Amino acid sequence: MNAVEIKNLSKNFGAKQAVCGLNMTVPMGAVYGFIGENGSGKSTTEKMICGLIPKSGGSIKLYGKDHTDADVRAKLGVLIESPGCFPGLTVWDNMMLQAANLSIPNAEKEVIHVLKTVRMEGAAGNRYKNCSLGMKQRVGIAMALLGDPVLLVLDEPLNGLDADGMRIMREVFADIVKDGTRSIIVSSHLLGELQKVATHYGIIRHGKMIVEMTADELDASCRTYVALQSEEMGRTKSLLSCRYSRVEADEAGYIRVYDLTTPEEIVSYLYGNGVCVTEIRTDRIGLEEYYIDLMNGGKREWKDR
């Protein structure tokens, strides 16, 4: 059984089709990185999963049940766009309201626990409107964690978080999915951070899922390359292009060789041609580059390397 199974999902806003024929599978125990450009349909899909907007077509199943099932929905934790808090109330009061809404027994204990989890226990007495952006985000995450949810849907939860906040989030995510039944859907533009936590990925474009893969599959797709700098970059590039088939200059001022080779072999070859290498290292293609390349039409054939 999958945590989320979406088939042929569509959503129209008048004549505009925001989501069209989207298929998505989130296995149990997964941290599902949901990636896409602005306006690609990520938030719309997440809102449909949570029942916040009606779908135009298709089906959404959560843990084998329809997404409108009241029992499943009661076990959802959500942070979409902003935490739904009353600005004039304190963080504590807002949390207690949501705890009452979820009929949580021992609400005070649970609220203290989730506030401690996101390191906000010291700010519980602050009025929500006086909290900083990062604090508000933490409150939103704490609110989503209330009631021991089986599925967390988090839209841009890393926005506004400091380094410590990001680390806490990683710990929270790992803790949630460790029993293998609970799952998290997390959309973020901070792909480097997402890569540290995600076990599965879904990339959406123009309302359609273009790729779904596991972190291992992404890893296999993102092969290593050798990046180097020399005193004569122009000549180095032409020399390398004569010998290797995939040579590119990157934005950081390095020449990248994607062919199967070693730094020693490249240094030896260039030295033999009178070029002195000043810096050389091996690196891997990250999620960010993979994604950007995919968005640019997938000119590189990563899997071939």
Added chain:
Amino acid sequence: MERSVKFEPVCFAQRIKSMLTVDFKRMFRSRLFYIILAVALVMPILMTVMMTMMDGSVSVDPQTGAETVMVGPENTWQNIGTLPGGESMGGMDVFGMCNINMMFMGVCVFVGLFIADDFRSGYAKNLFTVRAKRSEYVISKTLAGFVCGALMLIFYFIGAVLGGAIAGLSFDLRGLTAGNLVMCILAKIFLMLVFVSIFTLISIAAKHKAWLSICGSLGGGMLLFMMVGMITPLGSTLINVVLCLVGGALFSIGLGAISKVILKKTSMV
């Protein structure tokens, strides 16, 4: 081995109880609620005392020279309805409506702002994510609005009595009994359900736009407002109470169903 997750079924009673707990907690902590109750209490006192002070004062139209004599209230219960003999507050028909019946319109401010606040703050998002049943929201909001409306009527009644006492007005019921007065207030309280249902529907449709909700509610409520005096006269009997109760129940069920459909078919964000 296939992993599975068990979902504890939550019964309707438990769900509605938690929803009502949240709404009543919010209502009793809201400044707006107490301001509205304070206005309901103070308004009849001020109106009665001021109009008694102005009783008999003459204003002259400078162009025509016509004189208008201000007629103040003679009886405390004129603040609740028209007494046998036809006297209403101020001796003018328009003041016949400027009595406790104003609370039927005043409650739309509370309902409109209360519901708009849910959508403005994003709280509705949290709510509807974990609550698939929209009917609970409608029931809870209608009940919260009804309680607020009922309290407004009671506070206005207390204010009217206090105002009458301060202004030294008569408490004579002129042939009516205290039972009629109780039935009148009870009928008004049940009739409040009709108005609150209308305001809840309009506010749910308007979502975060409080101004639209209040303007729409004032317009929609005005259609029924003229009939309040007829349906709940000062000489009300059990029939008036039952009629208002049945009407309130029918309106809240019917309009509640429409509100539920609106919530189901429209975006919550």
